């Protein structure tokens with residue numbers, strides 16, 4: 001497929017004041033002290049910026065007026081600008097946000113009974129080149145800052161008036177390729193003085209950057225749930241769809257998942273995108289069951305959401321069910337992701353592509 005030509009929004013005039021959104025409580029405390037304020041201002045800033053999501057320092061009513069005015073002079077509260085929103089008949093809402101430099105990212109809100117799950121982007125584009133992914137065609141334009149990552153959740157909550165209950169880093173980008181910003185965003189999102197998400201409800205999904213998985217596993221101060229996107233059961237098959245496998249083959253990846261499970265006492269998730277006719281046979285399912293025996297993690301089956309021009313087909317319902325049954329019989333916890341938002345192009349990268357070239361979309 002050809003790479004889409006991407007439209008951008010008009011950039012805002014550069015503002016030299018540092019953005020405070022997306023900074024950890026410790027960083028906000030250090031910032032306050034550095035600028036002559038008392039250390040407890042750090043906690044107050046955390047609460048105002050990330051829990052109450054105010055957009056003006058003047059609204060921080062328990063901070064002395066002199067400090068509020070000083071903050072407004074030396075810092076800013078970064079915002080994402082909503083460019084476009086699409087709503088699916090099933091309730092899924094996709095948002096396209098413009099960043100300050102005019103680039104755009106997308107964020108998807110998936111309601112399911114009481115749950116509100118937000119699929120968050122971590123990069124503009126992606127360098128990983130997975131063949132089944134629209135974002136891959138764009139290449140990597142840049143990493144998002146922690147403020148832009150956290151800002152997606154804050155902006156969606158402002159726009160919808162609803163509290164996000166679960167977050168998954170499964171939007172555009174490979175989270176562990178933008179390691180430090182993602183680590184900081186995870187800390188902000190799980191800070192009980194800030195956004196306050198439960199760590200079990202915050203999933204970092206990776207295509208398999210093994211050294212980064214191991215590093216994140218050891219960072220005990222970063223609380224999250226791990227999901228690994230596997231999508232194949234042999235190295236040859238995986239290399240065909242995921243170039244990252246040439247650097248980090250399946251054996252090393254499974255060992256990293258086992259290490260995570262041991263250290264974190266959490267089984268973690270393996271995600272498996274079922275590509276029709278490519279990796280969805282009963283033999284694939286049996287190989288997957290054998291491969292994951294050392295980790296016995298939970299398995300998320302994701303039937304491919306085929307779009308026009310995509311190189312793969314959606315699997316048949318029968319193939320999905322047979323695959324699932326084999327894994328269940330082998331003793332795994334298996335979840336099959338319901339297709340959500342198909343009518344609004346739910347796969348990552350699709351809304352952004354539609355914005356760029358509306359006439360080419362079905």
Ligand code: SF4
Pocket residue numbers: 126127128129130133134135136171172173174207348
């Ligand atoms: S699937 Fe994820 S890691 Fe792979 S290219 Fe797409 S955004 Fe990047």
